[in-house]
Amino acid sequence: MTAIDMYTPKLLKLYRARKGALGQDMEALLERLEERTTDIVNHRRTAALEGLPVFLRENPTELFKKCNETEDGTKGVSVGILYVMEDIIQTTSPMIQNIAVVLEEVVVLEDVPDPSTALAYLFGLLYALNFSYPKNLKYTFDAIQNLFMELGSGCTQRVLSLKNKLL
Template sequence: MDLTFSLRRKEIVEEQPMVMEVQKRWPALFFKEQICEEFFHITNKDLLGTFRTAVDKYTPKGAFGKEMEDVLDKLDDETSNIVRHRKDAALRGLPVFLREEPMDLFKQCLESDPEDGATNGVAVGILFVLEDGVAPTSSAMVQNIAVILEETIVLEEVPDLPSALAYLFGLLYALNISSPKTLKYTFDTFQHLFMEIGSDCTQRVRSLQNKLLL
């Protein structure tokens, strides 16, 4: 894949193929390790390492600002893995702080639901597959975390939400796909705040950064 990077990049940028076409042409590009390699070739950044470090930096207590503390304290009672649970909850609540809609990014379905029903109409998203017949407060309810692009699940069995968001961000770069306009500030946060790519950070994201560092 390293030897064909230039050819692959030229095809993707100039021809702008659909995701399914890229999957057929370059199936290895959708392996977890290769997503990281491709992102490094493009940005010279460690995808997973940089993203996870940013999550730790900006959520020292697992919360994006003081406003979420009461909510997260309640959620702590529902799981034994408090650190992971609070980070996941904070990431899922990030669009709220940026005045965007979390459901535009995060989807969920049951194991028994048809796959196409969960991905229909989803251009960019993270899918939580929930165990059938389990109460919503159960820490075991999430059976699979998947990445959706152009109504297609392109990556499954991701171990946690920070990794899923990092892989999604990396795939957008690898496939030269623009982030959804409805999630402009959420992805600006990932790009400028988490990954430290580019300098044209929006005022809304700067304001969020100041709050997170209080």
């Protein structure tokens, strides 16, 4: 968490500077962040992590999935963080009811307090169980490994470029 907190302001600044080039996903993420008025530190950390796949030109919905309370959101998820939302029909802006870690279409951890903790658990499980990173999230997990966890000696050119921008 310390490394995430250290890089969060720099990542958000980088996201804001490049939001036009990064498309609608990044703009929506930054707009949601600006609307937050409580628990700002946690929301900034979450925005920094959710923006990482967007910045690295990967699909953020491959890592961060959303589903309603009444549906099974694990279908087709090999690795991910699942946000279980309250029923959308009842409100216009649904709240997160539960955060879960999914491996091989199975919820392995649930009731995780926040997305950054869920991502740390997910990375720890992948690392401890010696799972390969999903190909469609290769750069995101490489960034988590090399930037936040400071594990390993080498990283991809794309992540190295991000690391240099943050230093």
